[in-house]
Structure formats: C-alpha cells, structure tokens
Amino acid sequence: MPADSDRDSISDKATGSSFDGVVNGNGVSDGDAVPRRSGTPTGSMKRVESRVPVNDLQDQPLLSQAKKMLEEQRSKYRENTRGFGWYDWLGYFLPCFVWLRTYEWRNWLLSDVAAGLSVGAMVIPQGMSYAKLAGLPQGLESIIGSNDDPNNPTDPELQERYNHAAIQVAFVVGCFYTGVGLLRMGWVTNFLSHAQVSGFMTGAAILIGLSQVKYILGLTIPRADRIQEYLQLIFDNLWQFNWREFLMGMSFIFLLLAFKFLSQKYRRLTFMKALGPMTVCIISIALMNIFHWYEDYTGVVVTSDGVEKKQKAIANIGKIPSGLPAFTVGWWAPLYDVGKQMVLAVLICFIDICESISIAKALAQRNKYTLNATQELRGLGIANLAGAAFNCYTTTGSFSRSAVNNAVGAKTPLANFITGLVVMMVLLVLTSIFTNMSQNVQGAIIIVGVLALVDYPEFIYLWRTNKFDLLVWNVAFLFTIFLGVEIGIIVSVCVSLLLVIYKNAFPRITTLGKLPGTEVYRSTKMYPNAELQSGMLMMRVDGEPGSRDVPCPSCTLMRSANSIKEFVRDKVIASRRRREEMGDHIRFVVIDMSPVTDIDSSAMHFLDDFIDELAQDGIELVLANPSQQALLQLKRSKLIHKIKEENVHVNMADAVAHAAAVVRQEQQPAVTVI
Numbered sequence: 001m002p003a004d005s006d007r008d009s010i011s012d013k014a015t016g017s018s019f020d021g022v023v024n025g026n027g028v029s030d031g032d033a034v035p036r037r038s039g040t041p042t043g044s045m046k047r048v049e050s051r052v053p054v055n056d057l058q059d060q061p062l063l064s065q066a067k068k069m070l071e072e073q074r075s076k077y078r079e080n081t082r083g084f085g086w087y088d089w090l091g092y093f094l095p096c097f098v099w100l101r102t103y104e105w106r107n108w109l110l111s112d113v114a115a116g117l118s119v120g121a122m123v124i125p126q127g128m129s130y131a132k133l134a135g136l137p138q139g140l141e142s143i144i145g146s147n148d149d150p151n152n153p154t155d156p157e158l159q160e161r162y163n164h165a166a167i168q169v170a171f172v173v174g175c176f177y178t179g180v181g182l183l184r185m186g187w188v189t190n191f192l193s194h195a196q197v198s199g200f201m202t203g204a205a206i207l208i209g210l211s212q213v214k215y216i217l218g219l220t221i222p223r224a225d226r227i228q229e230y231l232q233l234i235f236d237n238l239w240q241f242n243w244r245e246f247l248m249g250m251s252f253i254f255l256l257l258a259f260k261f262l263s264q265k266y267r268r269l270t271f272m273k274a275l276g277p278m279t280v281c282i283i284s285i286a287l288m289n290i291f292h293w294y295e296d297y298t299g300v301v302v303t304s305d306g307v308e309k310k311q312k313a314i315a316n317i318g319k320i321p322s323g324l325p326a327f328t329v330g331w332w333a334p335l336y337d338v339g340k341q342m343v344l345a346v347l348i349c350f351i352d353i354c355e356s357i358s359i360a361k362a363l364a365q366r367n368k369y370t371l372n373a374t375q376e377l378r379g380l381g382i383a384n385l386a387g388a389a390f391n392c393y394t395t396t397g398s399f400s401r402s403a404v405n406n407a408v409g410a411k412t413p414l415a416n417f418i419t420g421l422v423v424m425m426v427l428l429v430l431t432s433i434f435t436n437m438s439q440n441v442q443g444a445i446i447i448v449g450v451l452a453l454v455d456y457p458e459f460i461y462l463w464r465t466n467k468f469d470l471l472v473w474n475v476a477f478l479f480t481i482f483l484g485v486e487i488g489i490i491v492s493v494c495v496s497l498l499l500v501i502y503k504n505a506f507p508r509i510t511t512l513g514k515l516p517g518t519e520v521y522r523s524t525k526m527y528p529n530a531e532l533q534s535g536m537l538m539m540r541v542d543g544e545p546g547s548r549d550v551p552c553p554s555c556t557l558m559r560s561a562n563s564i565k566e567f568v569r570d571k572v573i574a575s576r577r578r579r580e581e582m583g584d585h586i587r588f589v590v591i592d593m594s595p596v597t598d599i600d601s602s603a604m605h606f607l608d609d610f611i612d613e614l615a616q617d618g619i620e621l622v623l624a625n626p627s628q629q630a631l632l633q634l635k636r637s638k639l640i641h642k643i644k645e646e647n648v649h650v651n652m653a654d655a656v657a658h659a660a661a662v663v664r665q666e667q668q669p670a671v672t673v674i
Contacts, residue, residue, distance in 0.1 A: 095375060099412055108411035110271055115410035116418020118277030119401050121434070122442045123423055139344070163391075165341070167331045170388040170395075172345040173352075178381030180349075186374030189357045194365065195469035196492045198458040199476030201362040204485050205450040208400050215443030216249035218242025218315070220302040225484035240302055244293070244313050249440035252280045256448040260407070273409045277445045284441040285433065288316060294436055315439045320431040324424070325391035332388065348394055354489040356380060356397035362453065363406055399485075404449035468503075472496050509567040512538040512592065512652070519653040521592070533656055535585065535663040537571050539564075540592035564591070565610060572617055586619055587666070588659040592652055594625035599633040611642055622647045624655035 081092070091097040180188075210230045214221050219240045221233040259276035262269045288294055296313035303309075335341050357373060364371040380396060387395050405415055426434060459477075462470040475495045480488025512521040513530025521538065524530050532538075541564065568589055599607075611621055621643055626634070631648075634640045640648065649655035 096413060100414075103412065103414070108414075111273075111409040111411050112415040113418055114271075114275055114278055115405050115408040115415040117422060118281070118408050118445065119404050119415070120419040120422025120426070121277070121281040121437070122404065122445055123401065123419060161336070164331045165336050166393045167328050167388050167391065168333075168335050169341055169345055169348070170384050170393050171332045172335075172341060173348050173394045174381050174384030174386075174388055176345060176349045176381070177353075177377055177384060180353075181374055181378030181381055184374050186372070186377055189353070189361075189373040191493060191496060192354065192358055192361060193469070193472060193496050194361075195458070195462060195466075195472040196476045196496050197358050197361045197365070198455045199473035200358050200480050200485075200488055200492060201453050202455045202459075203477040203480030203488055204399050205403065205453040206481055207485065208403070209447045209450045212443035212446045215315075215440045216246060216253070216447070218245030218311070218440075220304050220309075220311070227481040240300060240311065242298060242300075242311060242313075244298075245315065245440050248284075248287075248314060248438065249444050252284070252441055252444035253448060255280055256444060260448070263409075270409075273407075276448075277404065277408055280441050280444060281437065284438045285436065288314065288436040288438055293438075316436045317434055317439060319435055320426065322427055322429075322431045324427055327389065328391045329389050351486050351489065352380070352394070352396035353377065354493060355399075355485060358489060359397045359399050359402050362455075363402060366406070366453070400446045400450065403453055404445055407449040407452050468499055472499065508541075509564065510540045512540055512590075514656070519651075521652045521656070533660060535587040536590055536656065536659050537568065537586050537588070538590045538592070538652070538656065539567065541595055565606070565613075568610075568614070572619070586617075587663055588620050588622050589614060590622045590624060590652070590655050590659060592624050593627070593630060596630055597627060599630050604633070604637045604639060607639055608642070611639075620644075620647060622649070622655050622659055624649050624652045 081088075084092070087097065087101075091101070180186075207225075207227060207230070210227060211223070213219075213230075213234060217234070217238075217240075219234065219237045219242075221237050224230045224233060256276045259272045259279070263271070263273035293314035294312055294316035297310040298313055300311040301308050302311050357371075357376060360371050360373075360376055383395055387393070401419075408415075410416075459470070459473060462473055472492060472495055476488055476492035479491045483491070510523045511525075513524040513527065513532050514521055515527060515530055522530055524532065572586060607621075614621055623643065626648060631640075634643070634648075646658065647655075649658060
C-alpha cells in the first residue's frame, strides 16, 4: 500500500501527457459538456452520507478566541513549570544553571577552558579597534547634528555626547531584543532557511579569512566589506610584503592545521585541537619578548590613518588600556533624539538578528544540536543591556570568535565565561603581557577557524537535489562576498521570501485517480494505473513547483485560485471540443482540500465566481477533506449553501462515490409512464 505522502502532480504542457482530465471506463478521454442542469437529482437515488459537521461548527467571537489562546498558553506554561523548585526557576530565567547541572566536567572542561583562553587572547586586540572599524561616530553624526569631525571631535563635550548617544542606542537595542525574546517571537528566525544560512556562512567565512591575510603578509591596509575591495587593497599594497611576517604567520597556520589533523587522526590526541590556538599565542609572546622583533624595522615606510610610519619587522598588538569600564546606567535617559535613535536601533536589531541567528543556526547544524532562537534573542537582549550599563556600544554574535570557538572544540557556554574572565584579568593586571604578542597569530587563528565553516559540500548536495534552494544558496553566497555581509543577509532573506510566495502562488495541480482495489486516491502521473472516474475531474493542490509528493504545508486557497481556475478551464475547453466524439463530459470537479489550511476573503470571492463559471457548463463543485477552519469560513460567507452541503465530504472516497451516483442517475434513460 503506498504511503499517504505519495503525491505528485501533472501538467499537460510540462509532462506531454495526453490526459484531458476525464476518461470513461475504458480509459478513453472525455467528451464535451452538456447544458446546465438545475440541480442534483436526489429523489430517486441514495446519496452517500459523509456526515460533515457543518451545522455543529460554532463561530466564536474574536475576543473569545483570544481568551482561548491565552488560556491555552497559560495551561501549557503551568504544565511545563509544574513541580519547579527554586533552582528550576533560576534556570528558567538564567539557562546557564540548567546546563551546569548536567555538565560533564571530565569530558568538557579542558575543551571549554582552552577555547575560552584562545578566544580571549584574540578578543583583546580585536576589541581595541572594533569601535573605530565599525565607524561608530559616523553612525551617530545625524543624531548629534555637529559639523565637527565625528571621528576626532575637537570639543571634549561633543565626544561625551557621542558616547552618551552610543550607550543609549545600545540600551534601546537591548530593550527590543529582550521584548522579542519575552514575547517568544523566535519563530521570526524560521525565515532563515538552511540554504540561506549555509550560503551566508560560506561567504562570510571567506570574507573573514581574507580580512586576516594582511596580518600574514605584513600589509597595512584599511578594513573593507567586499571581496573585490580586499583583493584590490592586497594587490595594490603588495610592495609592503614582509617576508618575516609571512614566515611566522604561515608557520602558525601550519602548526594549527597539524594540531587539528592529529586530533582528528588519533583519538588519544583530541585534546590537541583545543590546545592549538593557546599554544601559538604562547609561542608568539615568548618569541617576541625574547628577540624583540617589534623593535626592529624593515626600512619600508607605510601610511596608517594619514600618518607615515616605519614598518616593523614583526608587528605587535601594542599598548592595551587597563582598567574596567565605567558604570553608565545614568546615561540611558533622556534620549537625545527619540525618533532617530529608535530607527537606528530597529535597523541594528534587524541586521544583528539575521547575522547572529545565521551564525547560531550554522553552528547548530554543523554540531547537530537544536537552537532555541527565542532564548538566543533573550540572551542578546541581556548582553546589550549589560553592555549599556558598562560603557559598551551594541553587540551581537561574532562570526570570527564563534568560528574559533567551534574550531577549538568548545562544548558549552562555559567557554564564553572563561573568555570574559580572561578579558577582565587582562584589563586589570595582564595588559603588559599581551602588549608584545604578534598580530599575525591572531590572523592565523581566525583563518584556520573559518576554514571549517566553508560549506561547499552543501552546494554540491543542493545541485543534485533542489535547484530552488541552490538559487538561495548562491544568492546568499555571492551577495555576501561581493556586496558585504549585511546586504548579503538582507537580499538572501528577501529572495527566500519571494520563493516562498512564488511556490504558493504557482502550485502544481495534481490530477488524481483511484488505486485499483483500494479507496486511496493518488497522482495519475506517479501511479499510471490509477483509475480515472467517468464524468469527474479529480484534483489536488500540491506544494511548491518542482516538488514531489509534498503538499503545501500552509496553503491558502487564495494563492492557488488562479492556478485552479486555469487548470479546470483548460480541461473544460478540451471537454467541449471532444464532446461529440466521445460522448462523455465533465460533470463534477472534485477538489481534495487536505493541503488547504485557510480560505481568506479573496478566496471566497474566487470560489463564488468559480462556482458560477462552472455552472455555466453544467459542472458542480465537490469538496473533500476540508479542514475545520475552512468549513467555518465557508459557513461564515454562506458559500456552503451555494456549494450545497451534499457536495462537501470528509474524504475523497465519499466525494467520488456521491458524484458517481449522481452521474449514474443522470445516465439512466427516462421512463415514460402511459
């Protein structure tokens, strides 16, 4: 017996089939239609009873429905929190207490500590330049409204205003994130498809890796957002090439790859994967302090921030400001410009949610665990609120640090806690140790880390299986590397949404037939031996174009309306042309409504006109498998009376049996009583 999901579709033009929708018992195509009938005869025949509960449906007021949904949520909440103790409630609001309870200290602690130390070592130099690289002052120039240079304001008071505005935006962003998380709106991230996430991840990995090449080659070049800009800057500045930086950086890369290879090759050496980044950091600090390469110069003069500087033999991180950030809760209000700061916060949230969730989904898919998007958004909200309380601008998930965390083998969020401790300790007492660490070690760690996120196998898989998802993958990848991460995310999400709309607006129409010896109705293309019924056109609206056996999961009749109308119209026209030849005609159009979950107002108007159009050719509409929501909407619009309740059935078998009984009754010769 075939599975219930065995569905496919047929299209005359697409498949070259000669089937016209209706055949007689010998498999011959149908004839034309007959003049319109006044109604279905019921007096001298026994109608098939389906017992569709149309009269039992109760139309609840909108307020009652809202109260019911709220009560269901409350019941679900009470059920999920039944028996909670104080520790369980603590874990509900702070998820770290949940996974700490089951933490496998022997198996996970070394990996988490090594990952935390490795990421902490690279966070220090990155954090020093991120605000400058992000162009933070320029983003706030329109809010402050000053003609002074936003990057180097001459007025200390103006600089203070910039700082206050940045903290306020971070506070508003944190409120937005937290609100979205508390309202459990993590479902919005479902629009980020697997193909889009994979394409974005691959493109971003290439960009991040390319951004670190300058440290390996010893180049002094500005930050860029696109692959063509990076390549242009690299080739234009190859005259700065520093062979010492290249040898040291490549040595670190090969050493990291060797650690990674050995950890994968030999089970006993799995710990080496976690020790790799920490080892190269220690080697870098030791060599730089022993040989003082940061004090030697190559004789090449480079320009950085408009200032000419001698190129060092090996560039070091440089002086790191010490001390913890100041407490800035008092800066949160009042806002400088509510409208502009709100708009900026919304834009930041949109881009950061897409980027952060894309990174999180990519790592979840790679490591085979389930992502709780709502919890992720709550975490981002708390992080931004905490940052705004301690002199930080807006923050989100970091691709490079996440890649290194993943590459080193972090097992739990404890690795991030270790990173935080490292940063705090460095700011308090260890700034002098990291001052002379070489910059190329940071580039080597990031390059090796992002190599694992280049998902080319997914491209090959999609090439073989699904061309629509392949298109999304390519859009996400190409737009990310050529137009930047933010544009790549936005465009790929838009393309994903457009494809969803397209798939629902142009679904495939399946012509159904009865499998011999069963009451099961399946695609006539997938099952050529399926029996077609005389006088009937049996059909179902399937899922996306090009899909096989997948009904539309959230299909509304409105999105399928034009496709249904054109499909039936073609069959009726063919029936008219062949009426005289075959003597058969379409009497009923039977639609399997099982994939249809909703009938909106546009669909109601379509059905109203469609029924009239069919009636002009003597055809009646029969519905099978309608959902409760669909029945309720038909009852509200009073279309159930126009369709007629006897033409609505709970399954295809009853619907076809009813239509067949009517056809047989009409085909009986009239008896003349003398």
